[in-house]
Amino acid sequence: MDSNTDPLVIGQTTLSSRLFVGTGKYSSDSLISEVLKRSGAQVITVALRRMDFHSQVGNVTDYIPSGVQLLPNTSGARNAEEAVRIARLAKAAGCGNWIKIEVISDNKYLLPDGYETVKATEILAREGFVALPYISPDLMVAKRLVEAGAAAVMPLGAPIGTNRGLKTRELLRILIDEIPLPVIVDAGIGRPSHACEAMEMGAAACLLNTAIASAADPGLMAEAFGKAVSAGRQAYWAGLGGRQEYAQASSPLTGFLHE
Amino acid sequence: MDSNTDPLVIGQTTLSSRLFVGTGKYSSDSLISEVLKRSGAQVITVALRRMDFHSQVGNVTDYIPSGVQLLPNTSGARNAEEAVRIARLAKAAGCGNWIKIEVISDNKYLLPDGYETVKATEILAREGFVALPYISPDLMVAKRLVEAGAAAVMPLGAPIGTNRGLKTRELLRILIDEIPLPVIVDAGIGRPSHACEAMEMGAAACLLNTAIASAADPGLMAEAFGKAVSAGRQAYWAGLGGRQEYAQASSPLTGFLHE
Amino acid sequence: MDSNTDPLVIGQTTLSSRLFVGTGKYSSDSLISEVLKRSGAQVITVALRRMDFHSQVGNVTDYIPSGVQLLPNTSGARNAEEAVRIARLAKAAGCGNWIKIEVISDNKYLLPDGYETVKATEILAREGFVALPYISPDLMVAKRLVEAGAAAVMPLGAPIGTNRGLKTRELLRILIDEIPLPVIVDAGIGRPSHACEAMEMGAAACLLNTAIASAADPGLMAEAFGKAVSAGRQAYWAGLGGRQEYAQASSPLTGFLHE
């Protein structure tokens, strides 16, 4: 099992890395290319707002190496209509046809609106977008997104930027079991061990932003996440052993001196 | 930060890997060399009982590559005296002067006896052994082991062989804070995410046996653990971001369509 | 603070108990009156299917004492239309105007369908029902239910009948913070400590069925839940102390023998 025999396919694209990264909160845009390089990530999400279509400098996309898939997001959209407009703008601006659909009207917890997200996904998938909707881990919303033509679903582990880990673990597990699309855990992951756990559970990929961007050394943290995601995926395939109630000796316990 | 600038020093030995592995429960001894190779582990623990000093074949040490530090353990010892005898036998048999001190008289949970472990450590450290005692994560026992001359302490995350993870997390954290020796988490780790978490907390290393040996594909699982331990150590140095109560947007949330 | 000064008001009804119970899975219907009596519960939910409008015997409502509020549920409904039909039937049959709206089309995890639930709530609230919708703990669905005229929201702690506890704790906390209606935790609670925790967090009430019905001694378990819910509510008002990182002595530690 390696990236050749276990690729992640989304839309028409085959990826060997299962780590997606974001571009927000970095103290300097130049860190982004370091993060991509050290993490091995092949998908990067960018808020359209960050892309300056007029200016010559400072455009975050300048720092994205070729070979990395751009995933524009609809951050700022408060309903389906706005998300659709942002997606079309992104495509028109040459950002390609992938879109992370993010519809948020709650300013405190930044929780996504499943209802508006399904509506936007229906429209955008029909228009040929590779639609990756950001959702709460709700099975019925995820089922509607399958019908709507989503390419993957991106449930949250905890509210955006909280670094709290897989607080929705039980619901994520159900989505992974039941949804015939890649389940990409997005939001809430604060540590490599959290990402590793998501992958062990069978998540298809993880999207990381705050935990890397807010680390004292983002490049080193990016490398750590790259390894942790890969480790979790390998463990998923290697077949985790069951948990035991009682201890089971690894070494022969008796008989050495007692024969 | 890499293994050159962040080595683990135990006794006189400098290690670049922070994963230790065991030799128990493997369906075939030949798997052990694969596990060492794929995990990058440089320390391997062996029960003296497993070493056949007379027979020509089947000796587990045949499968241990040169360059890997042998860590014989006193598995089977039920008190300090027995542990001391086993340690001396191991040294006399050419197994070197490292010893994992394991004193267990509880047959159900296989929990170590701190009192006898301290006694054995005092004796063996005085005789020049590099003593690595296996303990419950008890601060006062660990302090006595520092005084007794231990080279590291090896607290359990959960009972041996249970794969339950860091169930003693709060007590491990205290040991890591307070004990001026490497803290090596030994027992209970069942998944790469568990090992990664221990390293993020500041553990110096992890010892793995059951979780690798009982995987459907031990070689692949060994590779996963190697990465997870390294990822956790890097995250420790990279500076984990704090947990937040409320969400914090990664992307600019407002203003795109609302200017 | 007691039930006189801290009543739970739902619709026009004032309740002194914050424990709701179900009627499913009991080995004998006669247990139900014992459960009501020993737990002090004042609200009981019944699937309409359980109510035999023709037969003279075995009707579960025979066992419900006067003074207990009946909460018929729409169990069996797979969409809004079916839920509305069941609710109207219940009212016509003399079950009153309270209705627990349960719309489930997922047969494995029995997770509710937020979209259909909102639709049914809009219709039934307009018709004068006291509507208590059962939901996943999704903030945006809960906000829509407020607008739709719900009298309370009933988010799940874990899938129905699993006894797993507050696995959706983080999301429940957000609902309790943000929703200006009673939040009644329904499903997943397996132990009195789980119900107590929900109440400490500020839940308005808990609905229990499986954990009581499947206990070896349901009457005793009902009594335990009654106390635990009351304890949790009192703790909520008494003001829980903060968690501390380090120990803080309760007793004077120094000076006794060291003056």
Place this chain on the structure above:
Amino acid sequence: MDSNTDPLVIGQTTLSSRLFVGTGKYSSDSLISEVLKRSGAQVITVALRRMDFHSQVGNVTDYIPSGVQLLPNTSGARNAEEAVRIARLAKAAGCGNWIKIEVISDNKYLLPDGYETVKATEILAREGFVALPYISPDLMVAKRLVEAGAAAVMPLGAPIGTNRGLKTRELLRILIDEIPLPVIVDAGIGRPSHACEAMEMGAAACLLNTAIASAADPGLMAEAFGKAVSAGRQAYWAGLGGRQEYAQASSPLTGFLHE
């Protein structure tokens, strides 16, 4: 099952309440009698230092109603010898023959010293004290205390005063399984739900101090803890249902409208 048929017997004393309380950190000593009354606690621990043998006023024991068992503690003792001296002083001062043995030399986490605690217990039990040693939840230490003649063992759930809950849950469970003495959880319990959980697991009693004393309304919190401990004990006897992986309908799900 009630307090008549399920008493807690320690030494020669039969208790109907399974809540023990402390006397530290109260803003006013007069609160203590309110706490005893509202919680129903029948055992109260007092640091000898708090007892003023000379002064006429302000002695905490003045506030302890008759019928409540006094449990002096050896708080301030840093080794076995000091604990023994304090215990003897307490007895000589008329405090009776119960003693909570607390030996702590760690000033940051206030973790007990198992080795010195065993020594003190041996001496004091031999002198006829009803010895209740405070310990880390270490099985081997607990086994030695059984041999030393302890009347109960008092393992910590988390460091004193932290309100963190049952962070040592796995180790407590082992003690409850293996030790043929009452296991009284002491330290770390911060909420009624924590105490309830300890009792559900089979703990014989809980000792609470900080969580009550530091509540905004200690009397109300005391009442909450009294109920929660009783609820947990009842649940233990009522037979907790098992946890399920998948949902299990409480109400009949199909057939209502689909026959």
